[in-house]
Amino acid sequence: MGAALLGPREVRALAAELGVRPTKTLGQNFVIDANTVRRIVQVADVGADDVVVEVGPGLGSLTLALLPAVSRVVAVEIDPVLAGRLEQTVGERAPALAGRLEVVRSDALEVDTLPGPAPTALVANLPYNVSVPVLLHLLERFATLRRGLVMVQAEVADRLAAAPGSRVYGVPSVKAQWYAEVSRAGAVGRHVFWPAPNVDSGLVRLDRRDPPETTATRQEVFALVDAAFAQRRKGLRAALAGWAGSPARAEQALRAAGIDPLARGESLTVEDFARLAAQRALPGPGASAG
Incomplete structure (x- = not known):
């Protein structure tokens, strides 16, 4: 036919x-x-x-x-x-x-x-x-x-x-x-x-394909992606300060995820973003997780 x-x-x-x-x-x-x-x-x-x-x-x-x-x-x-x-x-x-x-x-x-x-x-x-x-x-x-x-x-x-x-x-x-x-x-x-x-x-x-393994939800990962690329010229420590609560907390999350705090969003894979999103709940220096 x-x-x-x-x-x-x-x-x-x-x-x-x-x-x-x-x-x-x-x-x-x-x-x-x-x-x-x-x-x-x-x-x-x-x-x-x-x-x-x-x-x-x-x-x-x-x-x-x-x-x-x-x-x-x-x-x-x-x-x-x-x-x-x-x-x-x-x-x-x-x-x-x-x-x-x-x-x-x-x-x-x-x-x-x-x-x-x-x-x-x-x-x-x-x-x-x-x-x-x-x-x-x-x-x-x-x-x-x-x-x-x-x-x-x-x-x-x-x-x-x-x-x-x-x-x-x-x-x-x-x-x-x-x-x-x-x-x-x-x-x-x-x-x-x-x-x-x-x-x-x-x-x-x-x-x-299956999404990356992460304890973060898709919505949480996507919110992180949006934040990372909202200020493309900045390193992630600065670009993610709002997302994490402060530059120090952003750096802590980045280091915990094995990512250079001075890296930019365009260097990260989707797996990197998934791993990083899972770190958001960690308490920062002198701060509580809440």
Whole structure:
């Protein structure tokens, strides 16, 4: 079973029919190149047993490419006009596969449950203005997501996949790596979108892993990460003074975690942050833990 994929003419015709103009507010750029969506499905390494979450399906370009390859696609779309048309588009262009599609009209940042079997993979052209929050939210809410392939702004792709010590390593890097092994999976040019964005795009692959072992909660580790990168130019002893209660307590926690107090946040791995977060409750010099 196959699907008739959308090209530039079909995308523009659908948009005209619906009176839709892609909006920057929703981060909409519609894919008009069939080869690109075929490539995304191939690189995503999804198969017949997968239940795929797709965020921001838009007019259905990627949806139509996913349906023949997987058991089910749950498409989360915030735009009511696009959400309302997607099932019809699939029915017209891939009638034998229409039963594999479930459309959820919702803001992906507010999705806590999904209908049907638990999702196993995330494959999406994420809305660029909320790509990182959406990605982190879904990884946190759906532990059954074992892998993902997302298309995001190239700069964001670099940040997500950055290693410690990299100039672009930061909050998105650490938080994504709490959940998964993250890697760049290719570049995507501007010409495959309508309208063409002002930035290049990149593919990011995620392979779920267990979070680092720590007595701290994920929320506590993430609060530490936010604090460490809020003042990137400072060493951690100074940058974490507010987090720990004082520079002295920050230094004590850092030393207890085996981290140089003069190091900066961009030099720490997610395991380092997890280990450090567990030290926060230790009493500082002349202070009580309370």
